[in-house]
């Protein structure tokens with residue numbers, strides 16, 4: 112599926128979309144400030160997350176809820192990158208291995224199926240060359256999010 116623009120940086124400055132996302136708005140001082148960009152082949156989005164210990168649950172391990180939020184943000188950005196505004200209606204995360212603090216991790220998301228108004232997406236988190244978590248989500252198209 113082709114993205115709507117060829118920039119690697121998503122259009123964070125599009126004024127008709129609420130910009131204060133707790134996951135991806137880089138200007139939100141209380142947010143995760145994740146910078147999702149298009150994958151090289153344009154089929155999805157990806158981001159590198161600095162697993163700071165402020166996001167841990169148990170010592171040395173990133174909180175699963177934070178990981179789920181990053182997955183949700185990745186899949187939401189993937190939708191917008193492909194020209195679809197939508198809300199999450201279902202999100203499932205499989206935590207396969209602990210995501211450790213003090214190391215970077217890469218998150219990647221892509222659209223796997225379209226059955227309007229529903230879109231299915233998948234995402235994965237890789238750290239130390241190992242898939243540590245995966246996610247699936249359904250997004251529900253909401254054209255009015257684009258404003259008019």
Ligand SMILES: CCCCCCCCCCCCCCCC(=O)SCCNC(=O)CCNC(=O)[C@H](O)C(C)(C)COP(=O)(O)OP(=O)(O)OC[C@H]1O[C@@H](n2cnc3c(N)ncnc32)[C@H](O)[C@@H]1OP(=O)(O)O
Pocket residue numbers: 121122123124125126128129130131132135183184186187188191197198199200201229249251
């Ligand atoms: C600054 C500029 C930036 C530019 C660059 C942009 C980047 C910026 C990216 C931001 C990325 C943020 C990503 C965060 C994304 C959230 O976090 S969104 C917030 C969380 N989600 C929500 O708040 C959604 C809440 N839910 C709703 O509002 C309502 O359920 C909806 C989606 C409007 C649908 O409501 P509805 O029209 O009443 O429809 P409903 O009857 O619920 O469902 C209709 C049918 O759809 C189907 N359906 C609905 N849900 C499901 C499901 N989960 N599974 C299967 N079928 C379903 C079913 O067929 C259903 O019929 P039934 O089986 O119930 O009879």
